[in-house]
Amino acid sequence: MSIKYVLLGFLSWRSLTGYELKQLFVDSATLFWSGNSNQIYTPLSELHKEGLVSVEVQPQGTRPPRKVYSLTAKGWDTLKSWVQSRPDAPVQKNALLLQLAWADQLPYEDLDALLQSYEEHLQMQLLIFRELARRQEAPRRTPRETFLWESIERNWLSFYEHELTWAQSVRTELTRMNAESEEG
Structure with missing residues (x-):
């Protein structure tokens, strides 16, 4: 996923400054991002050069002027084209799975501590x-858009709940196996 498309998406909602865009990312429950300001401002500058967004410079007296970004017609077309494109399958990156592949060498207590920590x-x-979901500011212009954002939240929530249930079941089974090996 390119950050440019997410920026276009937010700007389809309303005109925003770079700072406001960064805050939407930081406060989002559904769009995890931990970049720095350059990762917002550099793509914004590129989007402007490509004619996908316009910039209005607003003076603020003694403070530096605000740059308010808005989506252009070309930006709307680009966003629509991306939204209609075929999505990639999700990629799972979970270091714990790699650790577990070779965790048989650990004593039970260490393995249990690893899973408990997870x-x-x-x-x-x-x-x-x-x-974050409780205080998230998201576009809710239509009932369908509200439903879609809530569906994204439910997807993330179910992911974490499922992962927690899975980790607990692995830990429970390992505890059972350890008890059996100590008995036998």
Whole structure:
């Protein structure tokens, strides 16, 4: 996913400054991003050069002027074309799965501690996600758009819930296996 398309998407909602765009990313429960400001401003500049967004410079007295970005007709066409394009299948990157592939060499206690730590991390992610979703500002111009954003939130929520349930079941089974090996 290119950040440019996400920027076009936000600008289809309303005109925004670069700072406002960055805040939408930071506060989003559904669009995870942890980049720096250059990762917003560089693509915005490129979008402007490509004629996909326009920029209105607004003076602010003694403070630096604000640059307010708006979607152009060409930007709308580009966004629509991207939205209609075939999406890639999701790519799962989970370091724990790689660790588990060779975790048989660990004593039970170390493996259990690893999984417990992962569970705690997932529980924290769920709390953070729920809080971000609660205060997220998202476009809700139509009932369908509201439904789509809520569906994205449910997808992320179900991912973390499923991952937590899976980790708990692996840990439970390993505990059972350890108890059996100590008995036998």
